[in-house]
Amino acid sequence: MSLRIVVTVKYVPDATGDRHFADDLTVDRDDVDGLLSELDEYAVEQALQISENSDDDVEITVLTVGPEDAKDALRKALSMGADKAIHVEDDDLHGTDAIGTSLVLAKAIEKAGFDLVVSGMASTDGTAGIVPALLAERLGVPQVTLLSEVSVEDGVVKGRRDGDTASEQLEASLPAVVSVTDQSGEARYPSFKGIMAAKKKPVEAWDLSDLEIETDEVGLEGAWTAVDSAAERPARTAGTIVKDEGEGGKQLAEFLAGQKFI
Amino acid sequence: MAEVLVYVDHVDGAVRKPTLELLTLARRIGEPVAVALGNGAADTAATLAEHGAVKVLTHDASEYADYLVVPKVDALQAAVAAVSPAAVLVPSSAEGKEIAARLALRIKSGVLTDAVDLEAGDEGPVATQSVFAASFTTKTRVSVGTPVITVKPNSAAVEAAPAAGAVEALNVTFSDQATGTKVTARTPRESTGRPELTEAAIVVSGGRGVNGADNFAIIEALADSLGAAVGASRAAVDAGWYPHTNQVGQTGKSVSPQLYIANGISGAIQHRAGMQTSKTIVAVNKDAEAPIFDLVDYGVVGDLFDVVPQLTEEVNTRKG
Known part of the structure; x- marks a missing residue:
């Protein structure tokens, strides 16, 4: 048997950089260094572990939608051990919202062919965490999301979802969409051998016409949401800092009492 | 006045605080109509009425506990069809965001997540979101369809606003996808006796x-x-x-x-x-x-x- 895994990854501006908005209120991707979203590394890792624990013939494809530089994210995933990559790139994608992104990803996943989609829990820039659920809805397959543990055996995916009020064991038949959290297990570092091998792995480039998506279905014009304004949060006014000379706890209590917290 | 659907997050009929905050925000846009699903759904009505719900649509079925997310999407979609609301508000829990996203796609509407404030606007509700590790504040709105918006806990005060809170049964037909992901075991989180982290003052x-x-x-x-x-x-x-x-x-x-x-x-x-x-x-x-x-x-x-x-x-x- 074969098992075709597609891992969706996102190229994001570095969270430790000075992230900001461009004039058209889209995320500025030019002035801040980009990288593979940290939370997607967990998805790549779990796909690799599923592959390593499987008797099936597993093929892992990493898929991204993004500008030219997004290839860096694919290279990182390939150097971790994924087999091949697909890069959907098109100027008309600029400004696409989560619903539109899920359309592009779903069409690309269908075109690539899949038994299992593995995503991260959210991107580190948008942070909504809704794309995996949207993919399941679009692909018409079970959603097995926010897993801190995942396994695949005999065409069935199982996992543990730790929610606010309970921890749940989930089970679904393949094909399915899975997302994994940062609790699923530390992602491996690419080895030197992996980095060298990644350079020879195939990266396919698709555009909107390859996916039979009309340009008015995506981009800023095709978005179902609109950003009216973006303002930098005013810096917090400098607070009072005291050095503990033995009375620090009491001084803090005095402050809290003054603010009516005690 | 336009009706606003509010998805009720509750545990066996005990309404969680973020839902009451949503009722406060919903009243800025229209008349809140609550949707409560699963075990204890009807028990939520009294609390919801005290906080402004004019109607409480309820439906109980084992599917809500036995399968992940999709049965709740089916029910909320049925509620949208029944009420034709001006907006749908959902608490911004992990599950709430997934329900909202799938609903939005089905009813061909835009979705906004993690709003920290909400006000009425000329072109529909305007959400405030806090982005890039809270270094920026954005004002956003849904430009297509019925706005579906998830709101973070502690985004509004809980206010008493007595309303009728009439309980009505919601008719729900589950989709083929509803039973796709089975919940085979559930271990409730042990209570520490302390407030819930996201709700605490x-x-x-x-x-x-x-x-x-x-x-x-x-x-x-x-x-x-x-x-x-x-x-x-x-x-x-x-x-x-x-x-x-x-x-x-x-x-x-x-x-x-x-x-x-x-x-x-x-x-x-x-x-x-x-x-x-x-x-x-x-x-x-x-x-x-x-x-x-x-x-x-x-x-x-x-x-x-x-x-x-x-x-x-x-x-x-x-x-x-």
């Missing part, structure tokens, strides 16, 4: 400086003196000192309490993302250069093992 957190699982007793003692929830930084969670469910930060919970007390937390971007919108921020840290001090209203440079127990004792004394 005060959060007391510990980080790397706490230096061990046992030492978290100091943090818990301060939290209990203030009636607060306990949080932990990623460093403390990764070290295994405190459960991941208590993690505050980008990959944990995002909190916005009246008061946030950070103990032995340096204030890396990963942590700031989860607490920067707190109203008042206080920190105790040995390192005077720690970035957390850039955020504080009051900071103590000192050893938390001296400062925190002294603070706890002082709070307990003042309470009498």
Whole structure:
């Protein structure tokens, strides 16, 4: 048997950089260094572990939608051990919202062919965490999301979802969409051998016409949401800092009492 | 007046606080109609009526507990078809966001997540979102379809606003997808007796400086003196000192309490993302250069093992 895994990854501006908005209120991707979203590394890792624990013939494809530089994210995933990559790139994608992104990803996943989609829990820039659920809805397959543990055996995916009020064991038949959290297990570092091998792995480039998506279905014009304004949060006014000379706890209590917290 | 659907987050009929906050926001846009599903759905009606729900649509079936997310999407879609609301509001829990997203796609509407405020606008409700680790504030709206918006806890006050709260049965036909993902076991989280982290008015957190699982007793003692929830930084969670469910930060919970007390937390971007919108921020840290001090209203440079127990004792004394 074969098992075709597609891992969706996102190229994001570095969270430790000075992230900001461009004039058209889209995320500025030019002035801040980009990288593979940290939370997607967990998805790549779990796909690799599923592959390593499987008797099936597993093929892992990493898929991204993004500008030219997004290839860096694919290279990182390939150097971790994924087999091949697909890069959907098109100027008309600029400004696409989560619903539109899920359309592009779903069409690309269908075109690539899949038994299992593995995503991260959210991107580190948008942070909504809704794309995996949207993919399941679009692909018409079970959603097995926010897993801190995942396994695949005999065409069935199982996992543990730790929610606010309970921890749940989930089970679904393949094909399915899975997302994994940062609790699923530390992602491996690419080895030197992996980095060298990644350079020879195939990266396919698709555009909107390859996916039979009309340009008015995506981009800023095709978005179902609109950003009216973006303002930098005013810096917090400098607070009072005291050095503990033995009375620090009491001084803090005095402050809290003054603010009516005690 | 237009009706606004509010998805009710409840545990066996006990309505969770964020839903009551949604009713406050819903009343700014129209008349709140609540949708309560699953075991105890009808028991939510009295509380929802006290807080402004003109109607409570209820439906109970075993599918809501036995299968993930999709049965609730089916029900909410049925409610949208029945009511034709001006907007749909859902609490911004992990599950709430997934329900909202799938619903939005089905009804061909835009979806906004993690709103921290909501007001009526000329072109529909305007949401305020806090982005890039709370360094920017955006005003956004849904431009296509019926706005579906998820709202974070502590985004509005809970207000008494008595309304009819008439209970009506909702007709739900489950889709083929409803039974796709089975919940084969469920272990309820053990109650600590402390407030829920995302809902608490005060959060007391510990980080790397706490230096061990046992030492978290100091943090818990301060939290209990203030009636607060306990949080932990990623460093403390990764070290295994405190459960991941208590993690505050980008990959944990995002909190916005009246008061946030950070103990032995340096204030890396990963942590700031989860607490920067707190109203008042206080920190105790040995390192005077720690970035957390850039955020504080009051900071103590000192050893938390001296400062925190002294603070706890002082709070307990003042309470009498």
